[in-house]
Amino acid sequence: MVKALIIAAGRGNRLRPYTDERPKSLVPLLGLRLIERVILSAKEAGIREFVVVTGYRGEEVRAFLGDGGRYGVAIEYVENRLWRRGNGTSVYEARGLLNGRFILLMSDHIFNPEILSELKRCEPGERECILCVDTCMEDVVDLDEATKVRVVGDRIVDIGKDLRDFNGVDTGIFLCTPYLFEVLERNIQAGRCSLTESMRDLAGEGGLRALPIDDGDYWLDVDTPESLRAAEKLLLFKASKHALATRALYRYLNTPLTRLFALTPITPNQVTLLSLLAAVASSLLFIYHHPLPAGLLALLSSVLDGVDGKLARIKHMKTTYGGIFDSFVDLYEDLAVFFGMAYYGYVETLDPLLWFLAFLALTGTIAVSVPAGISTPTRRYWVSLSKLYRCFPFKSRRGEVDRWVVECSPASKDMRYLWIFVGSTLGQVVATLWAVAVVTNLMAVYRLLRAKLTTEHLSMAEIEEYLEKIYAK
Amino acid sequence: MVKALIIAAGRGNRLRPYTDERPKSLVPLLGLRLIERVILSAKEAGIREFVVVTGYRGEEVRAFLGDGGRYGVAIEYVENRLWRRGNGTSVYEARGLLNGRFILLMSDHIFNPEILSELKRCEPGERECILCVDTCMEDVVDLDEATKVRVVGDRIVDIGKDLRDFNGVDTGIFLCTPYLFEVLERNIQAGRCSLTESMRDLAGEGGLRALPIDDGDYWLDVDTPESLRAAEKLLLFKASKHALATRALYRYLNTPLTRLFALTPITPNQVTLLSLLAAVASSLLFIYHHPLPAGLLALLSSVLDGVDGKLARIKHMKTTYGGIFDSFVDLYEDLAVFFGMAYYGYVETLDPLLWFLAFLALTGTIAVSVPAGISTPTRRYWVSLSKLYRCFPFKSRRGEVDRWVVECSPASKDMRYLWIFVGSTLGQVVATLWAVAVVTNLMAVYRLLRAKLTTEHLSMAEIEEYLEKIYAK
Structure with missing residues (x-):
C-alpha cells in the first residue's frame, strides 16, 4: 500500500x-x-x-x-x-x-x-x-x-x-x-x-x-485569492457531467445552487429528497389548478436533481446508495408530476382518456431507456435501450440530427421538465402531456427498431466489444 | 478455428x-x-x-x-x-x-x-x-x-x-x-x-x-422412440430458467404451449407480440366490465411471456433484440392491464384516486427493480435494485423467509399476473389493484433501505467483487 x-x-x-x-x-x-x-x-x-x-x-x-x-x-x-x-x-x-x-x-x-x-x-x-x-x-x-x-x-x-x-x-x-x-x-x-x-x-x-x-x-x-476563486469555478464546472449546449441552461441554474449547498452541511441525499418534495408540491399545485407555480416547482425539482450528483462530486460524498436513491426518487417524481397534470386536465374535461395519456407519458419516459439483459459467452450485461440503440452511431449530418433530437427531447429528465415548465407557463398543461406522451413513445419505438437493425447483423463478440467500450474503464 | x-x-x-x-x-x-x-x-x-x-x-x-x-x-x-x-x-x-x-x-x-x-x-x-x-x-x-x-x-x-x-x-x-x-x-x-x-x-x-x-x-x-420422447422432455425442462416451487404452475402452463409453438414456424418475437395482444385484450375486457375473461387473458399474457424465451432457447433462436423487445413489451403490458383495472373500478366509483392507485401500482412494479449506475475504479455497472439489495443475502431462516416473500410477491411479473387473475376471478379487481400497489411499493422501499444498509459498509472493491460474481461468467 x-x-x-x-x-x-x-x-x-x-x-x-x-x-x-x-x-x-x-x-x-x-x-x-x-x-x-x-x-x-x-x-x-x-x-x-x-x-x-x-x-x-x-x-x-x-x-x-x-x-x-x-x-x-x-x-x-x-x-x-x-x-x-x-x-x-x-x-x-x-x-x-x-x-x-x-x-x-x-x-x-x-x-x-x-x-x-x-x-x-x-x-x-x-x-x-x-x-x-x-x-x-x-x-x-x-x-x-x-x-x-x-x-x-x-x-x-x-x-x-x-x-x-x-x-x-x-x-x-x-x-x-x-x-x-x-x-x-x-x-x-x-x-x-x-x-x-x-x-x-x-x-x-x-x-x-x-x-x-x-x-x-x-x-x-x-x-x-484569485486562484481560490478560479478553483471554485473549476470544481463547479468539472462537476457537471454534461457539457452540451442544451444543458447550458441547467448548468446556469444549478451551479449557484450547488455552490450554496456546498457551504452548508446538507448532504446530496437530502437534496434528492428536496427534489422529491418539489415534485410533490408541483403535483398538488397542478391538482389545485395553479399551473404556473406548479410548472416552476417541476422545473425546480429537475434543477435540484442535477444538484445532488454535482454536490456529491464536489464534496467527495459520492456513494453507491446515493446513485440508487436518485434513480429511485426520479420514478416517483414522474409519477407525481404526471398525475398532477392529468388531474388538472381531468377536472376541466372529465375525460378518463386523459388518464390513459398520463399512463402513456409515464410508460414512454421509462421505455426510452428500458433495461434488458444481454448474455455474451464471457459476461452478462444489463444495458439500457438508450445505450444500446447507439451500437453503431450514425455518422456525419444524420448523426448530428439524431443527437439533437435526443438532446432536446423529453426523453431526458431535465428536458422533460423544461417542456412541462414552458407548457404550464403557457397554460397548455394537457397539450404538454400529449406532447410528452407522443414524443417519448415514438422515441422509444425508434430506439427499439434501431437496436434491432444494428444488433441483428452483429455477432455476440461484436456486441460484447461495443459493450466493453461503455462499461470497461 | x-x-x-x-x-x-x-x-x-x-x-x-x-x-x-x-x-x-x-x-x-x-x-x-x-x-x-x-x-x-x-x-x-x-x-x-x-x-x-x-x-x-x-x-x-x-x-x-x-x-x-x-x-x-x-x-x-x-x-x-x-x-x-x-x-x-x-x-x-x-x-x-x-x-x-x-x-x-x-x-x-x-x-x-x-x-x-x-x-x-x-x-x-x-x-x-x-x-x-x-x-x-x-x-x-x-x-x-x-x-x-x-x-x-x-x-x-x-x-x-x-x-x-x-x-x-x-x-x-x-x-x-x-x-x-x-x-x-x-x-x-x-x-x-x-x-x-x-x-x-x-x-x-x-x-x-x-x-x-x-x-x-x-x-x-x-x-x-423412448429416448426421443425423453429428449423432448429434457429440452422443455432445461429451457426453463427457474426451477423454484412457486414457478411450478407457470412451467405446467407454458411447457405444452412451448411444445406446440416449437412445431410451428412461429418465432419467439411473435410470441412476445401475442403476449402483448393478450394484455391489450385483457385491458379492453376490464374496460367493458368482464373481469373474469379479463383476468384469464392477463394470465395468458404472462404465460406467453414465459414461452418466448423458452422457445428461443429450444429452437436456438436467441437474439439480443429478442431480449430487449421482451423487456420493452413488458412495460406496455403493465400499462394496459393496470389502466384496464383502474377503469373498471372508476366506472363503479367515479373516484379519481383510483387512477392514482393505478399509477402507484405501475410505478411500484418498476421501482422494485429500478436500475442505477455504479462506477468502480475499473468498470461501470448498471444494476437493478432487485440484484443490488441482495449484496449480502440473509443467512438461515430469515433468508428463506426473504426468498419466499420475493417469490410470491407481485414484484415478479408472473406472480403479479397470477394475483390479478385470482383477484379478477373473485370479482375483487380494485382490491387487487390496492394489493399490488401497496405490496410492490413497500417492497421497493424495503429493497432500497436494504441496499443502503448493505452498501454503506462496503468499499468500492467489495461492491465490485459482488457485482463481478453476478456479471462475470
Whole structure:
C-alpha cells in the first residue's frame, strides 16, 4: 500500500486575507478545507495512509484532521520546526515514516483523482522520481508564479520558476523513492532548502521522469485569492457531467445552487429528497389548478436533481446508495408530476382518456431507456435501450440530427421538465402531456427498431466489444 | 478455428418408425431436425466450420442442410460408402478435410452447448483424444445400450458397451487430433470398424483423456422412440430458467404451449407480440366490465411471456433484440392491464384516486427493480435494485423467509399476473389493484433501505467483487 506525504507547513502569505486567521491548508473551498480536498481526492484514487508535515500553526491542522478516522483513512503527523527555511525541509523531516516509494502532494493543490490513479500505476527506478506535468498549460491560472519544466522524451531536463525555455508546468504531484531524501540531505546541508532545487539536481542526474496529465484532467495551485476563486469555478464546472449546449441552461441554474449547498452541511441525499418534495408540491399545485407555480416547482425539482450528483462530486460524498436513491426518487417524481397534470386536465374535461395519456407519458419516459439483459459467452450485461440503440452511431449530418433530437427531447429528465415548465407557463398543461406522451413513445419505438437493425447483423463478440467500450474503464 | 466433424451415416433402425422415411439425423425434435440441433448447439459454443459424413440416404441430408448458410456456418460433406461396416469408417473417411485438432460429434446426440465450450478450451497432446464423460449417470435413459468408460485419474482406461466395471458414460463428444486417423486405419485394416474399438486402443496407449461434464450439463443419445420422447422432455425442462416451487404452475402452463409453438414456424418475437395482444385484450375486457375473461387473458399474457424465451432457447433462436423487445413489451403490458383495472373500478366509483392507485401500482412494479449506475475504479455497472439489495443475502431462516416473500410477491411479473387473475376471478379487481400497489411499493422501499444498509459498509472493491460474481461468467 503506497503512502501519501502531504506537506502543509507553509505560511501562505499570498493568500491573505484568507490566511490571516488560519494556516493555508485549512482555507475553506466550497465547504471543504484545502487539505481535506487533497486527502479525499487521494482517497478516491485508492490511497489510505497519509503522512502530513505541519509547520506554521501545525497544532490547528492536527486538531482539525485528527487521526483521519472520519475520512476513512489513517494520518500520521510530522512537525517541521524548520519550515521557514524551505519546503524541502518538510519533505526531508518525514523520512523516518517512509520506507518504500510514496506519493508526494502539496496541501494547497486541488486535482483530479484520475491523475493520481494513473501515477500510482507507475514504477519509478530506485534513484528516480516521477512528476505529473501539465504540457497543455492553457488553464494554468498564474503562469508567472508556476514552476516550469523542460521535458525531452520522458525526462525532465530542467525545472524552476524562472525557466525561459519550458514546455510544461509542475503540478506538484510526485511519485518518489527514498533516494529523494539523500538528495535533499545533500542540498539542505549546502543551504539549498527548496524542493525544486533538489528536483533540479535529480533532473541533472537524469532521475526525474515526466508523466504528462491527460487533456481532460484538471489541477490548480491555490496560491492567491484569485486562484481560490478560479478553483471554485473549476470544481463547479468539472462537476457537471454534461457539457452540451442544451444543458447550458441547467448548468446556469444549478451551479449557484450547488455552490450554496456546498457551504452548508446538507448532504446530496437530502437534496434528492428536496427534489422529491418539489415534485410533490408541483403535483398538488397542478391538482389545485395553479399551473404556473406548479410548472416552476417541476422545473425546480429537475434543477435540484442535477444538484445532488454535482454536490456529491464536489464534496467527495459520492456513494453507491446515493446513485440508487436518485434513480429511485426520479420514478416517483414522474409519477407525481404526471398525475398532477392529468388531474388538472381531468377536472376541466372529465375525460378518463386523459388518464390513459398520463399512463402513456409515464410508460414512454421509462421505455426510452428500458433495461434488458444481454448474455455474451464471457459476461452478462444489463444495458439500457438508450445505450444500446447507439451500437453503431450514425455518422456525419444524420448523426448530428439524431443527437439533437435526443438532446432536446423529453426523453431526458431535465428536458422533460423544461417542456412541462414552458407548457404550464403557457397554460397548455394537457397539450404538454400529449406532447410528452407522443414524443417519448415514438422515441422509444425508434430506439427499439434501431437496436434491432444494428444488433441483428452483429455477432455476440461484436456486441460484447461495443459493450466493453461503455462499461470497461 | 477448430472444425467439428459430425457423423451422420447410420441407418437408425432402433428409432423406427421415425426412420422409416428418412435418415436418422433428419428426425424432427421440437421443430428442429436432430442434426440441426447438433449444428446449432455447436454454433452456440462458437464453432463455425463443419464436416458432415453422410451414408444412408446421404443425399437427403445434404439437400436439407445445404452449405450451412442459413445457419450462419459452413458445411463440407464427405460420403462414406462403407457406412454399413461401422462408424469408425465414417470418421476415417473425413481425414482429408481435417488437418488440425477437431471436435467429433454424433448427429443423433443432443447436448448442452456449455459442454462443448469447455471442451474447446482443452489442449490435447499430439497422440491424445479427449472424451466428455458423464460420471453422474443418473439421467442416462438407456444405460444398457450406452457406451461405458472406466476412468482412473484423468485417463480413460477402458471403454465399451459391455463393460462391467465402469464409472462413467461416453457422451459422444470428443476433441481429437489427426493421430486418431492412424489408429482407425490400423483397426479398419484389421476389420475392427467401430469407433469404440479404436478408442479402446487409444485408451490402452494411455491416449484417451476424460473430461467430466458438470452436474447441470445435459446430453442425450437419441436412439429409440423412448429416448426421443425423453429428449423432448429434457429440452422443455432445461429451457426453463427457474426451477423454484412457486414457478411450478407457470412451467405446467407454458411447457405444452412451448411444445406446440416449437412445431410451428412461429418465432419467439411473435410470441412476445401475442403476449402483448393478450394484455391489450385483457385491458379492453376490464374496460367493458368482464373481469373474469379479463383476468384469464392477463394470465395468458404472462404465460406467453414465459414461452418466448423458452422457445428461443429450444429452437436456438436467441437474439439480443429478442431480449430487449421482451423487456420493452413488458412495460406496455403493465400499462394496459393496470389502466384496464383502474377503469373498471372508476366506472363503479367515479373516484379519481383510483387512477392514482393505478399509477402507484405501475410505478411500484418498476421501482422494485429500478436500475442505477455504479462506477468502480475499473468498470461501470448498471444494476437493478432487485440484484443490488441482495449484496449480502440473509443467512438461515430469515433468508428463506426473504426468498419466499420475493417469490410470491407481485414484484415478479408472473406472480403479479397470477394475483390479478385470482383477484379478477373473485370479482375483487380494485382490491387487487390496492394489493399490488401497496405490496410492490413497500417492497421497493424495503429493497432500497436494504441496499443502503448493505452498501454503506462496503468499499468500492467489495461492491465490485459482488457485482463481478453476478456479471462475470
